[in-house]
Amino acid sequence: MALRVACIGGGPGGLFFSTLFKQTVPDAEVVLFERNQATDAFGFGVVFSDATLNRINDADPVVRDGLRDHGTHWDDIEVWLKSERKSFTGNGMAAIYRKTLLKLMQDRAAEVGVDMRFGQYVPELSQLDGFDLIVGADGANSSTREQLGESLGHTSETATAKFIWFGTTCKFSGLTFVHRQSEFGNFAVHGYPISDELSTFIVETDEETWRKAGLDEFDASQPPGPSDLKTQRFLEKLFAEDIDGEPLVANNSRWANFRTRRTRSWHKGNVVLLGDAVHTAHFSVGSGTKMAMEDAITLVREVAAHQDDLELAFTNYEAERQPHVAKIQNQARGGLSWWEHFARYYNSFDPTQFTFHFFSRSIDIDKIRQRDPGLVESAEQDWLAKHGDAPLETSLIAGSVEFAGRKLSLTRQGGQPWLTGPGGRISLTxxxxxxxATTGLLLTAPDAEEGLAAVFEQLPDRAAAVVIQGGNPFTRILLSEEARLGRGLTSVIVDDRGPASNLTLVLSGRADAVATASMEATDA
Structure with a gap:
């Protein structure tokens, strides 16, 4: 007997799953339920990296053809701040208007025989008792997931930064990060073209700035539809020079805090979830739609191969997809953290170092050099002009000691830790x-971000240096930046990952120096 499949949610993930399953199992009945109308589309652009599209294109040409015929493509990413524009090449990406992509995917689903029922909300899974398989692709606020209950092990982590999505009739040439400092604080934009007439315009800021600017008056709890017009007018004025006086375009535009969602189990009984319903990653990595579509590819393959054993199909699906998703979420956390602290970086760095700091948040200097040697050369030349030596050869004053370079060692003698380098050593407590002023502090970073607040409280008012060990690269960097940029202390990160990592930490301004751990006894 033919399999009966219900898919809840008509976004890219749900449409892609439904289309692929009907193609793969032609005799199956595939019904897609979408609570909104076919012409409804909240949001603006959808971005895909060239490097990540192969698997999606191999499964079905709808995205490839849509990007070719209706999308925009670019290779450079630009950073605009303090009247300067910096670029980073070698980052092939493409974007398409979400409304256009959904229409193309709806047409493709209809072509292969998917029964699409728009304007139909499924408030209770019991309404679908006649289906053999139910796929929940109903987004981050998934009703399907909520109905399956706590046994899934779903968690949600809310970021501190505020964001809001608009469009603009100003046409950016590619992915562009625009930074503006207002009288209330800092605002930043992720902008990119999605058609010949429109660009996406996502704005982020911290909560204190948001409140000072009086942008906290809109009731974001009301049903989807109305947009925050006060914010729209405020941002049009603030970024007027950057968007050539063009207007912003609203579409259910309201402030929110990004939520990173993780789920231990993606299925229960004959119900299985995909995409944002079970996992999200900050939009700065541009992977939400891609992850949902790749979920769909794997889920279709496994269910088609094990139609008589859905539990095995779901287990195989999770075993393949969960590690991939976890990797992207871990990468995204560094990006999300950067946006939670961007005002600090804006105030601390000149445009070149700011740009290098931004692009090195997830890759080291060697990988940046492979894509854009000019960006690395610019950062190194700026450092040389300011300090007179290469980063790791630049002298560093720490208390009463002047080290002749910034590649140091963490050593121990008779149980006493020391920061040692060319020019002398500093005792650590x-x-x-x-x-x-003459003694440094040796701090151990926590293994998890939640433990940082307690360690921040241990930072002293003064110290010859703060040496940071333990934890992981992410927590060590956040602790170092709190010491260096937040408290004005000299920070040293213990980092054994090699020359590229060492150089990246110092050149980017994440640390004043790096140290390798050599804790065996040393001579006096």
Missing amino acids: TVPADAD
Whole structure:
């Protein structure tokens, strides 16, 4: 007997699954339920990296053809701030208007025989008792997921930064990050073209700035539809020079805090979830739609191969997809953190170092050099002009010691830790109250981000240096930047990952120096 499949949610993930399944199992009945009308589309652009499209294109040509015929493509990413524009090449990407993509995917689904029922909300899964398989592709606020209950192990982590989505009739040439400082604080834009007439315009800021600017008055809890017009007018004025006086375009535009969602189990009984319903990653990595569509590819393959054993199909699906998703979410956390602190970087760095800091948040200097040697050369030349030596050969004053370079060692003699390097050494204490102008503080970063607040409290008012060990690269960097940029202390990160990592940390301004751990006894 033919399999009966219901898909809840008519976004790209749901449409792609339904189309692929009907293609793969032609005798199956595939019914897609979407609560909105076919012409409804909230949001603006959908972005795909050239490097990630192969698998999607191999499964079905709808995205490839849509990007070719209706999308925009670019290779450079630009950063605009303080009246300067910096670029980073070698980043092939393409974008398409979400409304256009959905129409193309709806047409493709109809072509292969999917029964699409728009304007039909499924409030209770019991309404679908006649279906053999139910796929929940109903987004981050998934009703399907909520109905399956706590046994899925779903968690949600809310970011501190505020964001809002608009469009603009100003046409950016490619992915562009625009930074503006207002009287209330800093605002930043992710902008990119999605058609010949429109660009996506996502704005982020911190909550304090958002409140100071009086942008907290709109009731974001009301049903989808109305947009925050006060914010629209405020941002049009603030970024007027950057968008050539063009207007912003609203579409259910309202402030929110990004939520990173993780789910231990993606299925229960004959119900299985995909895309944002079970996982999200910050939009700065541009992977939400891609991940949902790749989920669909794997799920179709496994269910088609194991139609009589859905539990096995779901287990195989999760085993393949969960590690891939976790990797992207881990990468996205560094990007999300950058946007939570971008005002600090804006105030601390000149445009070149700011740009290098931004692009090195997830890749080191060697990988940046492979894509754009000019960006690396510019960052190194700026450092040389300012300091007179290459980054790791630049002298560093730490308390009463002037090190002749910034590649140091963490050593121990008779149980006493020392920061050692060319020019001398500094004794270290692990007791914050004992740190002073001649003594450094050795801190251990936490393994998880939640533990950072407690360690921040241990930072002293003064110290010859703060040396940071343990934890992981992410928590060490956040602790170092709090010490260096937030408290004005000299920070040293213990980093054993090699020359590229060492150089990246210092050149980007994440640390004043790096140290390798050599904790065996040394001579006096």
